[in-house]
Structures are given as structure tokens and as C-alpha cells.
Amino acid sequence: MRSDLRRLATEMAVIVLVAAAVGIAWNFRLLRDVWQGHASTASAPSLPAPNAPAEPLPLGLIQIKELVDSKEAVIIDARDREAFRKGHISGALSLPLGEADRLVPELVAKTPKEKLLVVYCNGYDCHDSKTLGRRLLAAGFGQVFVFEGGFPEWRDAGYPVAQGGE
Amino acid sequence: MQPVARHLTAVLRVALGAVFLYAGMLKISNPAAFAGSIASYQVIGYVGTYVVAAILPWVEVICGALLVTGWRARTAAAMAVVLNVVFIVLLFSTVVRGLDIDCGCFRQGGEKTSAWTAIFRDLMLMVAAGFIYRKGTR
Numbered sequence: 265m266r267s268d269l270r271r272l273a274t275e276m277a278v279i280v281l282v283a284a285a286v287g288i289a290w291n292f293r294l295l296r297d298v299w300q301g302h303a304s305t306a307s308a309p310s311l312p313a314p315n316a317p318a319e320p321l322p323l324g325l326i327q328i329k330e331l332v333d334s335k336e337a338v339i340i341d342a343r344d345r346e347a348f349r350k351g352h353i354s355g356a357l358s359l360p361l362g363e364a365d366r367l368v369p370e371l372v373a374k375t376p377k378e379k380l381l382v383v384y385c386n387g388y389d390c391h392d393s394k395t396l397g398r399r400l401l402a403a404g405f406g407q408v409f410v411f412e413g414g415f416p417e418w419r420d421a422g423y424p425v426a427q428g429g430e
Numbered sequence: 431m432q433p434v435a436r437h438l439t440a441v442l443r444v445a446l447g448a449v450f451l452y453a454g455m456l457k458i459s460n461p462a463a464f465a466g467s468i469a470s471y472q473v474i475g476y477v478g479t480y481v482v483a484a485i486l487p488w489v490e491v492i493c494g495a496l497l498v499t500g501w502r503a504r505t506a507a508a509m510a511v512v513l514n515v516v517f518i519v520l521l522f523s524t525v526v527r528g529l530d531i532d533c534g535c536f537r538q539g540g541e542k543t544s545a546w547t548a549i550f551r552d553l554m555l556m557v558a559a560g561f562i563y564r565k566g567t568r
Contacts, residue, residue: 275505276512279496283488291461291484299477322462324469324479413466420531420542421470 297321320383320397323409325417328353328382332423337380338371340400342392343415352415353384354424361385361392368403377404384411384418439565440500442558446510447497449555453536454490457483460538467534471520472527489513497562504566510559514552521545521552 288295297319323331331337332355339356341348348358359367375381381400385393393410400408411418419425457464465483468474474482489509496506517535524531525545532541533548 272505272508275502276509279492279505279509280485280489283492284485287485287488288481290458290488291480294461295480295484322465324465326469326472326475412462413470417466417470421472422528422530 320394320401320408320410322412323382325411325413325421328384328411328418329421329423331380331382337382337409338375340381340383340396341415342383342385342396343390347386347415349428351419351425351427352429353418354426356384356426358429359383359396361396364396364399368399371400372403372405375405378406380407380409381405382409382411384414387412387414387416390414435565439562443497443500443503443507443562443566446555446558446562447494447499447506450490450494450497450510452494454487454494456537457487458491461487463538464534467532467538470529470531470534471524472529473520473523504563507559507562507566511556511563514556514559517552518549518556521549525549 328339332339332353335355339353340359341352341356342359342361343352344360344362345358348356348360352358357371359371381397383393383397383400385391385396393412393414397408397410461480461483464487465479468479468482490513493506493509493513496502497510521533522545531545533543533545535543535548535551
């Protein structure tokens, strides 16, 4: 009985270890980016990253909530104006991807390059936030992050939502 | 074992395995989205959500494969019981904390599944896994 349980526990541990090895190897690049993104925001949120990444890095709901509460970051809504008017993260700036040619230079003119930017759109199936994030990196901003859960995850978590505005 | 019980165990084993395979593969295809689902539970930190998102789907896939093939099925069933207990505790904690989130059990970012629905589903899966564990061959 006891040896049976020991064998069961051992086999379960093997399953977890194999899953960990495969999972970490499979997602190595993602985990590396996440680790680097986490390190840069945790240690020096107001300083420009020494080597700005070519891709905007992902940030999770908890981190976005902290950044919104502390007002450390400019939160950018990449959806169209109509979606923004219906509901957006409280305090977010509307910068639809379709108007990026006109609005990104305006943002560059009035925002320090070392400012932390967080872009979101309409959840995991929406890629506008990532595309806009790349544009912002190309425009010279050093710290651009993407909140992949976007407005749906924020709203579903019960966090502050605003309506209207431009 | 009675023939009926043996067949029932086999049917449950393959069905449970298929559910785990399906759930795991959906998450493997979109780990960032699954990380977002884990983050919405507000239990572990940023890096932790991605580490769990990278590993947990593979635990599900391995258990699913073991259950479907029948090799080390009792171990996989025991693992399924443990996983479902963890899922149920986490889901229940979202109810207690008033978090109205999608459970993130299958397709990420899709239609929202309420915590109570997910708890009921996980209870069913846990009972099935417990049955397989008890009746399964050693």
C-alpha cells in the first residue's frame, strides 16, 4: 500500500517534470521575453531600456492594474473611436491603429521617449495593439508593452471603465 | 472486475483523456492568452503566470495521452483528480473574491464560462477521474 503510493507519487512527479521540460523548451523565447520585460519594469520603470526590443513585450492584468493605479504609464487604446467611446480603460488615450500615421508623431511630440507605454485592443484575437506597439518602438519609444487580454479582460476583472471621450 | 464496470472504466478513461488532450492542445497553441487567463485569477505574479501557462497544458496533454492509451492510466487519473481539486479551489476563490472572470478552461478569450459552471464541470471530471483511479488496473 505504502510502496504503491510512493510509486504513484513518483510517477506523478515524473509527469510534472517531463511537462516542465517540454513546456519550457517549447515556450523558451516567450518565457525569455517575459522575464526580460518583467525585469525592466520591476527594476526601473522610468528609465529607458538599454537595448530597446524590436517587439513590444506582453504584460499581464495585474501589472496593468498597478501601472494604471500609479499613473506611471501612458495607457493607449488601439481600437477604433467607436469602440473607445463605448468603453475603455479609465484614463486611456485613444490612438486607433488606422490613424497612427497622424497620431504617433503627435504622441512623440508631447511624450518623453523614456515614458512607459502600454497598448491594448480587444483581447487575444486582436493584433492591433502589437502592430501599434511596433510602430511606437520604431518611433523611438524605449518601453512599449502590450496588454494582450485587452479591454475584455480588464472589464471582466471589474476594473474601472470609462465611456465617451476622444 | 465486472464486465460492465470494465467497459465503463474504459469509456470514461478515453473520454476524460480526450477532454484533457483537447484542453491542453488549445492552451499550447496560445500560451500568451492562457497566461492572461491565469493572470485574471490574481493568484500568482507576472512571470509565474507565464511559467504555469508554459507547463500546465503539457501536464494536461501528457495525462490525456496516458488516459487514452491506458498506459499508466491510474497515475494519470490521480493527476487529473489533483488538477481538478486545484482548479475547483481556484474557481471557488474567484467567487469568494467577487472576480467575474472567464475560467480559461478551454479556448482562451472566447465566450465566458462562469465560475459555477466550471466548478460543476470540474467536479464531474474529478468524479470520473476518481472512478478510473479506483477501478483502473494497476
